[in-house]
Amino acid sequence: MSDLAALRILVVDDDPLQLHTSRRILTRLGFEVTTCDDGDCAKTFFEQWLERRSRGEESRAAPFDLVIMDVMLRDGGDGLTIFEELRQMAPEQRGLLVSGHPLQDRAAQAQRLGLAWLGKPYTADALAEAVRVALVSPVPPAS
Secondary structure (H helix, E strand, O other): OOOHHHOEEEEEOOOHHHHHHHHHHHHHOOOEEEEEOOHHHHHHHHHHHHHHHHOOOOOOOOOOOEEEEEOEOOOOOEHHHHHHHHHHHOOOOOEEEEEOOOOHHHHHHHHHOOOEEEEOOOOHHHHHHHHHHHHHOOOOOOO
């Protein structure tokens, strides 16, 4: 994680305050941060990346170095399901799930996807540590 400026993070959360706070913390840490307030926005970034990749204009293994995804989105979107869809487009995509609710029955599915979990509300230090761990954790092979 020595060259953070080259690392790109996508934060997906339906709470504007959470998006603002995450962007502020991660930008201060040196990351390039993009935000989305729903899963459709995130999918659009991935579809655009796939188009650039098919034209040979993109060489990265995934559109972002890390996707931080809220588990429960206001529009009824399920962050874990959305992340699975993103991973189908970019199998090497790393992720971090955040939630104010315990994962309970979703824990096994998240673990299978190789996703870390961070509880809300979180501190800047907790976010920084969770991102650090997620960026060095191996991505499991596609099932």
